[in-house]
Amino acid sequence: MEIIDKAFAGNRGDKVRSDCYVELELKDSGGLNIVVKSKVQAMFGADIEKLVKDFTEFYNIKNANILMEDNGALPLVQAARLEATYKMLRSDSRPFFFKNPSQNSLATSKEKSRISRLYLPGNNPSLMINAGLHHPDGIILDLEDAVAPAKKFEASFLVRNALLWLDFYGAEKMVRINQVPRGLDDLEHIVGYGVNLILVPKCESADQIRLVNQQIDVLRKERNSNQEIWLMPIIESALGVVKAYEIATSAENIVAMAIGLEDYTADLGTRRTEEGKESFYARSQVVNACRAAGIQPIDSVFSDVNDMEGLARNVQNSKALGFDGMGCIHPRQIKVIHENFAPETAEIEKAKKIVNAFIEASEKGLGVVSLGSKMIDAPVVKRAQKVIDIALSIGLIDVDWRKEF
Amino acid sequence: MNMKKTGKMVINAVGRLVPVEVNGEQQIPFQGVGKYRPTGRRYGPPLVSCADFPSDGNKLVSNLKEALVKAGLKDGMTISTHHHFRNGDLIANQIFDIAHELGVKNLRWFPSASFPCHEPLIKYLEDGTINRIEGSMNGALGRFASEGRMQGVGVLRSHGGRYQAVQDGEVQIDIAVIAAPTADAFGNANGVDGAAACGLLGFALADSQFAHKVIVVTDNLVPFPCIPWQIQGNYVDYTVKVDKVGDPEKIVSGTTAVTKSPDRLLIAEMTAQFCEEAELIYDGFSYQAGAGGTSLSIGIYFDEILKRKNWKARFVRAGSNQYPVKMLEEGRVDYILDGQTFDLEGVRSMRENPNHVNTSPFTSYNYHGKGNFASMVDVVILGATEVDVNFNANVVTHSDGVLLHGIGGWQNCLFGKTVFLPVPLFRDRIPVIIDEVTTLCGPGELIDVIVTERGIAINPRRTDLLEKLKNSKLPIKTIEQLKEEAEAICGKPAKPEFEDEVIAIVKWVDGTVLDSIRKVKK
Numbered sequence: 001m002e003i004i005d006k007a008f009a010g011n012r013g014d015k016v017r018s019d020c021y022v023e024l025e026l027k028d029s030g031g032l033n034i035v036v037k038s039k040v041q042a043m044f045g046a047d048i049e050k051l052v053k054d055f056t057e058f059y060n061i062k063n064a065n066i067l068m069e070d071n072g073a074l075p076l077v078q079a080a081r082l083e084a085t086y087k088m089l090r091s092d093s094r095p096f097f098f099k100n101p102s103q104n105s106l107a108t109s110k111e112k113s114r115i116s117r118l119y120l121p122g123n124n125p126s127l128m129i130n131a132g133l134h135h136p137d138g139i140i141l142d143l144e145d146a147v148a149p150a151k152k153f154e155a156s157f158l159v160r161n162a163l164l165w166l167d168f169y170g171a172e173k174m175v176r177i178n179q180v181p182r183g184l185d186d187l188e189h190i191v192g193y194g195v196n197l198i199l200v201p202k203c204e205s206a207d208q209i210r211l212v213n214q215q216i217d218v219l220r221k222e223r224n225s226n227q228e229i230w231l232m233p234i235i236e237s238a239l240g241v242v243k244a245y246e247i248a249t250s251a252e253n254i255v256a257m258a259i260g261l262e263d264y265t266a267d268l269g270t271r272r273t274e275e276g277k278e279s280f281y282a283r284s285q286v287v288n289a290c291r292a293a294g295i296q297p298i299d300s301v302f303s304d305v306n307d308m309e310g311l312a313r314n315v316q317n318s319k320a321l322g323f324d325g326m327g328c329i330h331p332r333q334i335k336v337i338h339e340n341f342a343p344e345t346a347e348i349e350k351a352k353k354i355v356n357a358f359i360e361a362s363e364k365g366l367g368v369v370s371l372g373s374k375m376i377d378a379p380v381v382k383r384a385q386k387v388i389d390i391a392l393s394i395g396l397i398d399v400d401w402r403k404e405f
Numbered sequence: 406m407n408m409k410k411t412g413k414m415v416i417n418a419v420g421r422l423v424p425v426e427v428n429g430e431q432q433i434p435f436q437g438v439g440k441y442r443p444t445g446r447r448y449g450p451p452l453v454s455c456a457d458f459p460s461d462g463n464k465l466v467s468n469l470k471e472a473l474v475k476a477g478l479k480d481g482m483t484i485s486t487h488h489h490f491r492n493g494d495l496i497a498n499q500i501f502d503i504a505h506e507l508g509v510k511n512l513r514w515f516p517s518a519s520f521p522c523h524e525p526l527i528k529y530l531e532d533g534t535i536n537r538i539e540g541s542m543n544g545a546l547g548r549f550a551s552e553g554r555m556q557g558v559g560v561l562r563s564h565g566g567r568y569q570a571v572q573d574g575e576v577q578i579d580i581a582v583i584a585a586p587t588a589d590a591f592g593n594a595n596g597v598d599g600a601a602a603c604g605l606l607g608f609a610l611a612d613s614q615f616a617h618k619v620i621v622v623t624d625n626l627v628p629f630p631c632i633p634w635q636i637q638g639n640y641v642d643y644t645v646k647v648d649k650v651g652d653p654e655k656i657v658s659g660t661t662a663v664t665k666s667p668d669r670l671l672i673a674e675m676t677a678q679f680c681e682e683a684e685l686i687y688d689g690f691s692y693q694a695g696a697g698g699t700s701l702s703i704g705i706y707f708d709e710i711l712k713r714k715n716w717k718a719r720f721v722r723a724g725s726n727q728y729p730v731k732m733l734e735e736g737r738v739d740y741i742l743d744g745q746t747f748d749l750e751g752v753r754s755m756r757e758n759p760n761h762v763n764t765s766p767f768t769s770y771n772y773h774g775k776g777n778f779a780s781m782v783d784v785v786i787l788g789a790t791e792v793d794v795n796f797n798a799n800v801v802t803h804s805d806g807v808l809l810h811g812i813g814g815w816q817n818c819l820f821g822k823t824v825f826l827p828v829p830l831f832r833d834r835i836p837v838i839i840d841e842v843t844t845l846c847g848p849g850e851l852i853d854v855i856v857t858e859r860g861i862a863i864n865p866r867r868t869d870l871l872e873k874l875k876n877s878k879l880p881i882k883t884i885e886q887l888k889e890e891a892e893a894i895c896g897k898p899a900k901p902e903f904e905d906e907v908i909a910i911v912k913w914v915d916g917t918v919l920d921s922i923r924k925v926k927k
Contacts, residue, residue, distance in 0.1 A: 018833050040834050042805035043898035072833025075896065129894075130668045133858050167894075331667035395878070 007088035009154040010081040011123075012069050018126035020073040024085035025065040032056055032063065038070035051075055051098055055082045058096050075099075076161040077125045084154035101164045101193070107228060108172045108196045110255045111382065113137055113390055114296055115325035116337045117174060121146035123155035128162050132169035134331035135393075140174040143186050144201050152178070156189040163194040172196045174232070180208040187215045192225035197255070202263065203233035204240045206250035213251055230255040232298065236263035241282045244289035256296035258327065259286045262303075274310060276317065287322040299326035308336055315340035338394045343387045348396060351387035354380060356405045411558060411907045411921075419797075421845055423918040427558050427910055428513075428537065430575075435917040438848055443773055443915070448574030450617050462591040462629055464644045469496075469622060470503045472643040473580065476618035478504060481511045481536075482579035485616060487609035488518035489584075489596055489745060493655030496584040496622055496647075498525050505534045513557070515576060516540040517567055517608040518811050522655070530555055539576065540567070541801075541811015542909070550908050551807045553924035559808075559909030561801055561922075564608065564744070565770025565777070565817035566914050571611040573773060575916055581616035583609045583636060584650045588623035592641025593634035596746075596763075597756040599625030601651035604725070604746025604755045606635045607765035613640040624650040635763055661726040661748045663705060664698030668858050672827045673699050675879060676786065676856045677706030683873045685784050685823055686710055692784040693722035693818055696747040699827050700786045704728050707784075711737050722769070722782050722818075725751035725761065733761060742778065744769060744814060770817035772914040777817075785821030789828055791842045794884050796849030796864050798826060799842040801911060804835050806843055806901030806925045808909060816914050819851040823870070830857040836891035836898055838862075838884065843901060845920040846911055860887050902926040 005026040012021035034056075036048050052066055070078065079098040086092070117138035120127050124146075131139050141159040143152060163173055175190050176199040177183035183200065190198070200212055209231065216229055231254045233247050240247070241264070248257050261279050265272045272278070283299065290297035299318040302311045311333055318326055319341050326341075328334055343351070353371055358381045361369045369376040391397045411424035417434035425432055433441065458464065466472045478484075484504075486497045497516065504512060510533050514526070518541040527549050529535045537557025542550050550559050562570055570576040585594035586601040596603045601624065613619055613636050621636065622645045631638075638644075664670060676699075680686050692707060694700040704721075705728055711718060718738040721729045725743045727750035732738045734754070741761045746752050754761045770779055789798040790810070800815050802808050818824070828837045838855065853870065855862045860882035863870045874881055882890075903923035913919040 040805075040898075042901045044834060044896060046899065047896055072835065074834055074894065130858060133671060134667060332670065 005089055007085040009084040009088070012071075016071045018072050018074065018077065018129060019124075020068060020070040020078050020081055022078075022081040022085050023065070023067040024082070024089065026061065026089055027063040027065065030063050032061070033065045034068075035066070036068045036070065038068070039072050040070065047075070048078065051078055052082065054098060055079070055086075055096060058094075059086055059090075059092060061086070073125065074129065076165045077158065080157040080161040081154065084157045087157075088153065095160070097164075106170070106173070106194075106196070108230070110230065111386065112172060113325075113386065113393065114172070114256055114298060115341045115390065116334045117298075117325065117327050118171075118331060118334065119146065119176075119301065119327055119329050122159045123147050123151045125158060125162070128166055131331065132167060132171050134334050135169065136171050136328065136331075136334045137325065138172035138174045138197065139168050140176050140199060140327075142176045144176045144178050144183075156186055160189040160193050163190060174199060176201055176234075180211055184211060184215050187212070187219060191216050191219040191229065192223035192227065194227070195229060197230040197232055199258070200231060200233045201260070202236045202240070203247055204237055204243060206243075206246050209233060209247060209250040209254065213253065229253065232256045232258055234258045234260045235282070235286055236260035237267045238264070240264075241285050244285050245292055248289045248293035248295055254293070254295055256298050256324070257286060257290050258298035259283055259300050261300035274314070283321055283323070291322065296324040297322060299323040301327035301329050302333065303329065305330040305333065308332070311336050312340050341390070342394055342396060343391060347387055348391045351384035351391075352397070352401060354384035355388050356402055358384075359402070414921075417918065419845060419848060419919070421920045423910065423921050424907055427560065427918075432910070433917045435913050435919045438850060441915045441917050443573060447572050448577065448615060450615055462589075462638070464592055464638075464641060465590045466643050466645060469499055469582075469620070469645050469647065470506075472620045472645050473500065473503055474507070475643060476580045476620060478507065478509055478580060480509055481513075482509075483513040483515050483577060485515040485578045485581045485612045486517070487583060487606065487612065488516060488520065489603040489606055489608060490601065490651040490656045492520040492522045493601070493652035494520065494522055494584065495649060495651050496582060497523055500582055501526055501529045501534055505529055505532070510534060511536045514538050514540070515578060517564065518813065519543055519546055521545065541813065542808055543810060547808035547810070551922070551925050553904065553906050553908055555908065558907060559922075560912060561812055561909055562912045563770065563812045563816035563914055564766045564814040565772055565779070566812070566912050566916065568611045568766040568771040569773045569914065569916055570912070571615045572771065573916060578612055578616035580618045580620065581609070581612035582620045582622060583612060585621050585623045585636065586650065587625045587627055587631055588621050588636075588644060589627055589629040589631035589638065590644050591629050592619070592621045592636070592638030592644050593629070593631040594621050594623065594636040594638075595631060595633050596635060597633065597752060599623070600653055601625075601649075601656055602653075602752045602756075603651070603656050604752045605743060605763035607744060607763060609636060610765040610767060613637065618642045620645060622647055622650060624648060657746060657752060658748050660750070661696055661701060661728070663702055666698065668829065669699045670702055671858050672829070672856055673702035673706060675858075675861060676703050676825055676827045677710065679825075679854065679856065679861060679874065679877075679879055680707070680784055681710055682877050682879070683823075683870055686716075688714070688716040689719045690783045691718060691720045691722065691781065692786070693782045693821060694786040695724045695788075696726050697788060700788075701726070701728065703786050703827065708732050708737060722778075723751075725754065727751070730754040730761070733758065742769065766814075766817075770814055770914070772817070773916075779814075779817045780820040780822075782818070782821040783823065785818045785824045787815055787818055787824060787826055789826045789837070792826060792828065792838050792852070792855055792884075793840060793842045793849070794838070794888055796852045796855070796884065797842050797845050798847045798849075798852055799844045800846045802844040802922060804839070804843060804898060804901065806903055806923070808922055812846060812911070816847055819847050823853050823867075824851060825854045825856060826852060827856040830859045830887060830891045831895050834895045836888070836895050838888045838891055839898065840888070844911060844922055855884060855887070857887060859890055862887050
């Protein structure tokens with residue numbers, strides 16, 4: 001009986017853009033038979049053929065049929081699709097880097113503003129390429145719910161290549177892995193490749209966090225990577241809500257904790273409403289646990305992308321409950337989220353005075369910051385600085401705001 | 406007879422190699438913007454007498470075939486049509502079905518534009534019924550021409566250039582067929598009434614004035630007088646009543662929808678912000694924006710700025726649709742100067758509102774006139790398939806060299822005061838900003854600002870804009886920086902390969918030859 005040694009990855013069809021479809025059939029003889037069909041043949045046909053050849057040389061493939069149907073994919077996408085097909089057929093841990101990883105390991109701080117974070121399906125390159133231009137605080141490459149089960153394997157290579165080579169224009173690079181334990185396998189493709197923060201979905205115990213961190217440490221050592229990796233557990237069940245504080249305090253590198261209301265309301269046996277009465281307890285519980293643990297509480301996404309007024313009301317409500325930010329599923333939501341989480345004028349004016357006093361004190365070499373007759377503690381300065389940062393990021397104040405002092 | 410031999414080629418004023426003879430006619434190479442001066446007089450069709458036309462005004466003949474036969478249809482003639490019905494045109498194909506049936510050969514089709522619905526004409530280009538198309542070639546027709554399969558050489562003109570060519574006698578129309586949503590038996594016609602209402606018939610004005618024979622075809626025949634008479638029956642030889650002149654749903658859309666693409670909206674937002682910061686928008690300003698996704702959104706952002714400042718635009722040059730109509734009705738613009746109507750709201754407004762004005766390529770674009778209003782527009786928003794580092798732009802061919810679009814009013818609009826090209830930095834993997842455009846359609850000296858999602862380049866000639874925007878938070882970059890950024894992401898594209906054979910030429914607004922388009926290599 002003939003053994004079929006054939007795999008495919010990627011997407012094909014008229015509506016597919018910035019992606020490609022690859023078929024790889026490994027054979028015992030017959031040499032290499034490479035077919036490239038590209039929408040951009042005239043401009044990049046030769047480049048694509050070279051990439052396919054580099055791939056065969058890298059994995060020492062001598063006999064194979066390879067079909068590449070390209071709809072204007074960037075090289076990082078083509079390389080991910082090729083690598084995925086090979087790894088479906090052979091176990092080989094070496095990643096296929098079609099060029100040197102760019103030096104884009106931007107470090108982020110624990111306190112960094114995380115008002116908006118944009119979810120992107122991990123197997124959809126066309127949405128990734130321009131995502132950073134919309135300036136969310138973070139971009140989440142999602143390996144969990146936004147990727148069909150059959151596509152999760154190939155998506156992990158695309159996500160890795162996006163982390164390595166796509167410019168997110170300053171947005172924090174986040175990945176949502178699958179639920180632990182499956183999610184532990186995803187770490188293989190992201191740790192040491194530029195990820196800043198990992199979202200741990202459907203989190204219900206401190207143990208899950210411990211397992212994630214163990215695996216991160218193993219991989220970091222293996223790859224000589226010392227890049228800081230932050231965690232953001234997502235609470236999505238009744239049990240998770242009960243364990244919120246335990247989870248929030250389970251590791252030093254947890255910087256924020258989010259709530260996912262679709263799954264949570266399903267777990268409660270109810271439905272999500274715009275008013276949100278059904279989740280009031282859970283949201284408050286998460287906010288409270290986060291504040292007690294000194295991390296950022298982050299709200300669930302608002303899923304009607306056409307209803308900007310509903311989104312604005314939702315954000316105002318979220319801010320009033322004490323959240324620091326929320327997820328978004330469409331770039332147009334980012335601006336509304338920022339504007340409605342924005343500090344109020346009085347808050348900004350106060351923050352300006354505090355930060356200015358701090359800068360003046362440091363310029364004079366004073367150890368103590370005071371405003372009028374009041375002493376100002378370091379955490380107050382920090383909070384004020386954050387208000388200034390947010391106000392700056394959404395253009396409420398000018399970069400040279402200190403001119404007025 | 407092989408008409409496609411273009412023979413001797415010369416280098417024109419912008420360094421492009423162009424033929425001096427095309428389809429047996431002498432050509433003048435482009436000499437620079439505003440350099441060429443025409444001589445002589447305007448073309449005049451033969452004189453006629455009322456004695457030869459029915460005094461009761463009834464010019465009806467039984468069908469289109471009879472009209473074409475009476476008009477003297479024969480080999481080698483030039484047949485013109487207009488494109489106000491866009492992809493819903495049902496008449497152009499019938500003309501050539503009839504010509505084929507009569508065994509007529511070697512016709513020149515001179516449409517103001519062609520659409521995908523004209524793809525069936527390929528068989529007549531193949532069998533020699535039609536020698537060539539002089540007008541935009543889109544989709545399948547463009548590909549057909551690019552493969553070198555059209556017998557004659559295509560000639561691409563702007564809307565204004567088409568009027569100029571007819572007026573100057575460069576193209577002499579033997580028979581003009583004007584499909585009209587409403588007409589009377591005398592030949593008066595308009596586009597505002599009837600099932601196929603398309604707003605106006607401005608693109609057919611030159612055809613009515615200068616063709617030797619004029620046929621008006623309608624499915625909505627009204628008793629004399631047909632008011633408004635956008636086309637005047639005094640120019641018309643024959644009228645024909647048919648069952649259906651066009652497919653309404655393909656002529657105008659019910660509504661025009663704003664783009665939901667976040668990337669296009671970003672470009673639109675950046676463009677509007679640039680205009681505001683550069684103080685190009687003021688109480689009484691004017692702008693031109695089409696019905697494409699990005700332009701439509703830019704118009705909406707302009708409207709928001711006007712609302713916020715409590716200002717009014719003096720006029721909007723359109724491609725009209727529901728958005729400028731709303732501005733007109735709510736008092737934020739005094740006039741819409743409309744060249745073609747894109748949705749039902751536009752048609753309604755054109756019918757009801759005297760301040761929604763029907764314009765023609767004569768009033769808006771003709772370069773051999775005593776001025777035209779295109780140069781009076783403050784802000785002009787256009788598209789492009791490619792832009793090069795010298796701000797030259799291409800609208801007719803794709804980066805693989807295939808002819809896929811017409812020029813439309815694009816070249817004419819370049820004379821506006823500040824011309825913007827809001828374009829993506831790359832489409833899929835294809836960079837839009839490159840070293841040198843595949844086909845030159847508009848000289849860079851007329852193009853002022855390129856807005857992409859990754860940065861905005863200002864033409865160095867516009868020192869005023871550079872000065873105004875020097876402290877802007879907008880990402881102002883040089884065009885070279887943008888080109889390099891595109892190449893860093895996409896890779897450097899190879900240039901398309903061509904055969905020597907010229908398959909079409911691109912005319913400038915003054916009738917000179919700006920560039921030539923060659924057959925693509927298989």
